[in-house]
Amino acid sequence: MNIVVLVKQVPAISDIEIDAKDNNLVRVGAPTMLNPVDLHAIEAALKIKEAAGGTITLLTMGTATAGEAMRDGIAIGADKGILITDERMAGSDTLATGRILAKAIEKIGNVDLVLSGKQSTDGETGQIPPAVAQRLGMALVSYAESVAVDGSVLQATRKNHDGIETVEASLPAVCSIMETANSPRSAKVRGKMMASKAVFDVWKLEDLGLDAAEAGAAGSATKVTEVFPPTAPEMGFMVTGDDEGQSVKKLVEILVSKKVI
Amino acid sequence: MEMKHDVWVYVELINGKPGQVSLELLGKGRELADSRGVSVVGLLIGQGAAEAAQSVIGYGADSVVVVEDAALQQFNALLFAKAAAAVIVKYEPNVVLIGASHDGRDLGGRLSALLGLGLVADCIDCSYADDSDSITWIRPAYTGKLLVKILTTTRPQLATISDRIFRGNAFDGARQGEIIKEPVDLSGLQPLQQVKSFEAVAPGQVDVSLDDAEIIVSAGRGVGDEEGLKKVEAFAAAIGAACGVSKPLVDNGWAPHERQVGVTGKKVAPKIYIALGISGAIQHKLGIQEAELVIAVNTDPDAPIFKFANYGIVGDLFKAMPVLEAELKQLKK
Numbered sequence: 001m002n003i004v005v006l007v008k009q010v011p012a013i014s015d016i017e018i019d020a021k022d023n024n025l026v027r028v029g030a031p032t033m034l035n036p037v038d039l040h041a042i043e044a045a046l047k048i049k050e051a052a053g054g055t056i057t058l059l060t061m062g063t064a065t066a067g068e069a070m071r072d073g074i075a076i077g078a079d080k081g082i083l084i085t086d087e088r089m090a091g092s093d094t095l096a097t098g099r100i101l102a103k104a105i106e107k108i109g110n111v112d113l114v115l116s117g118k119q120s121t122d123g124e125t126g127q128i129p130p131a132v133a134q135r136l137g138m139a140l141v142s143y144a145e146s147v148a149v150d151g152s153v154l155q156a157t158r159k160n161h162d163g164i165e166t167v168e169a170s171l172p173a174v175c176s177i178m179e180t181a182n183s184p185r186s187a188k189v190r191g192k193m194m195a196s197k198a199v200f201d202v203w204k205l206e207d208l209g210l211d212a213a214e215a216g217a218a219g220s221a222t223k224v225t226e227v228f229p230p231t232a233p234e235m236g237f238m239v240t241g242d243d244e245g246q247s248v249k250k251l252v253e254i255l256v257s258k259k260v261i
Numbered sequence: 262m263e264m265k266h267d268v269w270v271y272v273e274l275i276n277g278k279p280g281q282v283s284l285e286l287l288g289k290g291r292e293l294a295d296s297r298g299v300s301v302v303g304l305l306i307g308q309g310a311a312e313a314a315q316s317v318i319g320y321g322a323d324s325v326v327v328v329e330d331a332a333l334q335q336f337n338a339l340l341f342a343k344a345a346a347a348v349i350v351k352y353e354p355n356v357v358l359i360g361a362s363h364d365g366r367d368l369g370g371r372l373s374a375l376l377g378l379g380l381v382a383d384c385i386d387c388s389y390a391d392d393s394d395s396i397t398w399i400r401p402a403y404t405g406k407l408l409v410k411i412l413t414t415t416r417p418q419l420a421t422i423s424d425r426i427f428r429g430n431a432f433d434g435a436r437q438g439e440i441i442k443e444p445v446d447l448s449g450l451q452p453l454q455q456v457k458s459f460e461a462v463a464p465g466q467v468d469v470s471l472d473d474a475e476i477i478v479s480a481g482r483g484v485g486d487e488e489g490l491k492k493v494e495a496f497a498a499a500i501g502a503a504c505g506v507s508k509p510l511v512d513n514g515w516a517p518h519e520r521q522v523g524v525t526g527k528k529v530a531p532k533i534y535i536a537l538g539i540s541g542a543i544q545h546k547l548g549i550q551e552a553e554l555v556i557a558v559n560t561d562p563d564a565p566i567f568k569f570a571n572y573g574i575v576g577d578l579f580k581a582m583p584v585l586e587a588e589l590k591q592l593k594k
Contacts, residue, residue: 011403094382098374122403125382130338130370139453140338140371143363160363161275163461169454221379225397226410233554233571244558244580251556251572252588259426260533260554261592 001054001149003045004105005078006116006128007038009062009069034069037117039184041177042073045115046185048149054112055079059104061089061097067200075187075195082108086204091217094123098131100215103208105136113154114174118143129176139169142176233258266394268294269302269354269417271345272317272325273365277309279317282360284429286422287321289387290358291430293396294323296389302326302354306344307333311442318438321430325440326352332447335456336364342371344445349376351443354417355394361421369421379413381420396420405553428592471522474503477531477552479522481507483538483559483578487515493537496582500589505529507539523548535585537578541566 012033045056058070058081067083074081084104092100105111114136119126126142133140141147144156145164154169169175187195205215212218239254241247255261270290272283279287290301303322305314307329314325328344345368349357357372359365361383373380385408386399396418398411413419471477478497484490490510497504505522506515522529523545530551537558539545546569549555557570558578567573574581 093379094370095373095377095379098370124402124404125380126366127370127373127380127382130367131374134339134342134371134374140367141454142367158363160459161280163459165456165460166458167454168457170451173454221377221413221415222381223412223414224409225412227402227407228410230401230405230408235571236568236573237571238567238573238575240575244574244576245584247574247576248581248584249588251574252585252592254572256592261425261589 001048001052001113002108002111003048003054003056003113003115004108004111005038005041005045005056005058005073006101006114006132007042007058007060007070007073008035008117008120008122009033009060009066010035010120010122032066032069034072035117035120035122037119037121037177037179038069039072039076039117040179040181041115041117042076042078043182043184044144044147044175044177045113046077047182048113048147049077052149057082057108059101059108060084061092061100061104067202070200071195071198072187074198075191076185077191081198081200082203083200084203084208086215088205088212088218089215091220092215093220093222094125094127094131095221096215096219098128098135099219100208100210101128102132102135103210104203105132107203107208112171113149114138114172115147116174116176118176118178126176129174133174136172136174139171139173140175141167141169141173144175144177145180147175147177147181233260265353266297266355267300267302267352268297269304269349269352269357270322271357271359271365271368272303272305272313272322273360273362274305274307274309274313277313279313279320280360280362281429282362282365282422282424284320285424285427286358286360287317288429289422289427291321293356293387293389297355297394299355300324302352304328304345304348304357306341307336311440314440316432318436318440319432319434321433321436322438324438327440327442328445329442330445330447332450332452337452337454338364338367338371339454340447340450340452341368342375343447343450345372346375347445348443349417356396356418356420359419359421361423366421369419373419378415378417378419381411381413384420384422385426387420387422469497469501469503471503471505471520471527471529474529474531476500476502476533476535477505477522477529478502478535478537479505479507479539480510480537481539481559482509483540484510485538489538489579490515492579492582496586499586502535503531507545508542536566536570537582539566540564541569 056078061084070081141156147156273280300323303317303325381398480493524547534552555570557566
């Protein structure tokens with residue numbers, strides 16, 4: 001079983017503060033971490049490898065130091081890591097990122113299963129798994145609450161429309177994993193040693209057979225034009241009426257006009 | 262029929278009926294279309310599409326494109342994306358709105374990759390910018406600490422939209438519109454996957470927990486007695502909220518400690534926190550400071566809770582609850 005786990009280095013979210021002057025992110029202290037739900041995807045890969053054998057390759061895309069996030073995965077048992085980094089990829093949206101990751105998975109070759117976390121804490125789109133599945137012509141089970149492989153069939157459960165569905169997909173397949181799917185194991189001393197010494201392959205655009213127009217801002221189709229803080233709701237506003245019923249109705253009108261409900 | 266530049270809404274069918282978020286998008290789609298003098302087109306794919314088409318017109322679409330095929334019996338993002346792509350390429354809409362359900366996000370992601378289109382996820386607002394045909398999408402970033410404005414440089418502009426943001430149109434059974442059946446060629450495409458079984462989880466079975474509830478209703482000393490607490494619990498259940506209590510109620514033995522909201526109990530972060538009969542001791546205040554919006558009802562106009570609630574009503578919580586329940590139910594219709 002040749003398993004690829006898509007992982008991402010993200011800003012450590014609890015440390016994020018917004019600079020009131022320019023609305024930019026102020027990152028205090030340890031600035032980055034492995035996207036938390038990715039550990040659950042790696043744990044799912046480890047369980048499948050234990051049952052069926054195989055190799056687990058972590059694949060990430062980001063800045064020159066983004067590969068550091070993969071060490072947490074190596075520490076709990078992933079076999080190796082590949083970092084895709086290239087200045088010409090800066091500003092890639094999900095269209096460009098999906099294109100780049102799909103090319104990288106093709107280059108790895110003979111991949112049976114692509115796992116990922118449900119979404120990243122910085123982008124929060126969840127669009128990469130379907131994008132990669134589409135480009136590779138693979139099945140996709142997103143938001144999996146449980147996952148197992150039986151021969152050439154992926155079995156998973158996912159929440160959908162007020163219920164739980166059981167899905168079977170033929171391999172090769174892409175599957176994105178929820179936090180509820182498992183509890184990631186802790187790293188042991190030996191694993192941490194391996195992780196600290198791990199050397200990752202580094203791929204650039206040319207290694208993927210892509211040109212600059214297909215990556216980064218040039219290869220993207222969305223553009224962030226403004227970043228701004230949400231308006232804080234007013235404080236201590238007393239809603240008054242002739243009786244409770246009238247007050248409540250007025251309150252509901254206010255909430256509707258402010259799109260709270 | 263000329264449909265170029267129109268506003269399209271992908272209408273997700275759940276058990277043959279348009280899903281709630283799709284109805285909300287028909288409302289927003291109507292607003293977008295009216296601001297540009299174009300039409301709203303509902304896109305219905307799969308089993309039951311033809312039967313549901315008329316109701317989608319009743320909910321505000323000017324016309325409906327129906328795609329049915331033997332291969333589209335159950336939702337399959339791969340096949341649905343292929344079907345959607347075929348009609349989108351044919352009619353060239355300006356925008357396609359898709360509800361950000363799990364299936365909707367899969368469909369959007371595949372459609373984006375298939376047609377090389379930009380895709381914006383989980384938008385909470387959108388409108389046409391200036392006089393152009395460009396939509397400005399607004400979506401939260403960093404768990405809502407920031408909002409970002411995004412433009413899409415490809416056409417049609419594609420976005421998934423969160424539920425419970427927009428209001429659907431009132432149903433009008435007399436509305437007339439064209440229903441266009443579009444054949445689609447899915448030969449040579451394997452479904453690759455199948456839903457083997459589905460187990461419905463009835464709303465009553467879902468125990469709304471304080472940890473992940475969007476709305477929390479909490480009861481304080483103002484409930485008077487255990488019977489009063491039960492009435493608040495029933496109100497919370499009726500509006501789909503989790504029910505917490507303040508410390509004095511736990512001290513009285515009316516509720517277990519797990520349900521206590523406050524710094525000595527659970528710290529909570531709902532979208533809306535409704536404090537009923539809670540005076541607002543400092544330990545309670547600290548437990549709800551991550552709530553996005555606090556509403557308080559208390560008979561005492563000097564209760565400290567009114568200082569840190571966003572909205573306050575001085576009055577009897579037992580008189581406020583039934584009206585609030587009725588108003589919220591009315592909104593859902």
